[in-house]
Amino acid sequence: DIVMTQSPDSLAVSLGERATINCKSSQSVLFSSNNKNYLAWYQQRPGQAPKLLIYWASTRESGVPDRFSGSGSGTDFTLTISSLQAEDVAVYYCQQYYTTPGGLTFGGGTKVEIK
Amino acid sequence: EVQLVESGGVVIQPGGSLRLSCAASGFTFDDYAMHWVRQAPGKGLEWVSLITLDGGRTYYADSVKGRFTISRDNSANSLFLQMNSLRPEDTAFYFCVKDMGAIVPTSILDSWGQGTLVTVSS
Numbered sequence: 331d332i333v334m335t336q337s338p339d340s341l342a343v344s345l346g347e348r349a350t351i352n353c354k355s356s357q358s359v360l361f362s363s364n365n366k367n368y369l370a371w372y373q374q375r376p377g378q379a380p381k382l383l384i385y386w387a388s389t390r391e392s393g394v395p396d397r398f399s400g401s402g403s404g405t406d407f408t409l410t411i412s413s414l415q416a417e418d419v420a421v422y423y424c425q426q427y428y429t430t431p432g433g434l435t436f437g438g439g440t441k442v443e444i445k
Numbered sequence: 446e447v448q449l450v451e452s453g454g455v456v457i458q459p460g461g462s463l464r465l466s467c468a469a470s471g472f473t474f475d476d477y478a479m480h481w482v483r484q485a486p487g488k489g490l491e492w493v494s495l496i497t498l499d500g501g502r503t504y505y506a507d508s509v510k511g512r513f514t515i516s517r518d519n520s521a522n523s524l525f526l527q528m529n530s531l532r533p534e535d536t537a538f539y540f541c542v543k544d545m546g547a548i549v550p551t552s553i554l555d556s557w558g559q560g561t562l563v564t565v566s567s
Contacts, residue, residue, distance in 0.1 A: 370553055372490075379540060379557040380482075380490065391555065423490055430552035431478075432504030434492035 332356050332426050336437035342445040349411040351440045353424035358404045361428065368428035371400055371409045374439075375420045383422075384409065411442070419443055447471040447556040449541045454561030461531050461565070467524040467541030467558060475499070475519035478550035481526050483537035484560070493539070494526065497550060509535075531565045538562050 333356040343349045359368045367387035372380040382391045384400040387407055397412045411418055424437040453465040465481075481493040494515040495504040503515050514527040524541055538560035545553035 372554070379559050380554075381557070382545075382553065382555045385545070385553045425490075425554070427552035431497075431502070431550050432495055432552075433506075434480075434495075434552050436490040436492070439489045 331433065332359065332429060332435050334424055334426055334435050334437035336422075336424060336440050338440060339438070340441040340443065342443045343411075343414045344445045345416065346413050347445075349414050349418070349442055351409040351422050351424075351442070353402075353407040353409070353437050355405045355407075355426055355428075359426045359428040360404050367403055367407070368426055368430070369400075369402070369407050370425045370427065371398075372423045372425065373418075373420045374423065375417075380423065414442070414444070416444065447543060449543065449556060449558035451539060451541045451558045451561035454539065454563045456564040456566060457531055458567050459532060459565055462527070462529045463531065463563060465526040465528065465539055465541075465561060465563070469522045469524065469541075469543070472543065472556075474517075474522040476547045478544040478546065479515075479517060479524045480542040480544060480552075480554060481515060481524075482540045482542050482554065482557075483535075484540070485534075485537045486562075488537075491537075495544075495550065495552070496524070498548065528563070531563075533565050536563060536565050 369387040371384040374380040388400045421439045448470045450468045496515045512530045540560045541558040542554045543556040545555040
């Protein structure tokens, strides 16, 4: 299995400031034949189901605000919230789908709070 | 608008069996692979199972292989998870999830239901 490790476990950021979440995979999730990173990010607000934010490491899902961005390649990835809003309080998860079909794995999650 | 509504979650004793259902609407159900993902209360996400659009191929996490069976009824726009030999560690919210890829699964999980809680306890 590909193990996904997120850091930090939690962070507190002031409104309007930048939040950065890291995700590291135990092996590369870059598929050489199409040069795509098989990495997605999800947001789970309190009491809600997860919501897809970003896929292919940096492609924003339709309707996701542009303050959310994803970057990275191979084994190291970052989710950045450029200017934190109150509605961004949530747990964020990375997920690899390099092993598709099946064998999907998630990071442990990063809880984002307001400072 | 995509809607996925799970049902069937209950409190059940260890060793018991349970069938979860998911009613899908707002998209062409038989064009998409579907998944089950679970989340123990207060914990992270764990992928459980995938079924292709025609039900011809199924995939499972090692933790449930041989005990759980995923299936679908495309005529009824429904997804199912048969859970046998349940263990306390199967206690979780179970989410029905749509795959982003039409025809070919991508395993990008683009629409989620609200989940149904299964509690395995004596």
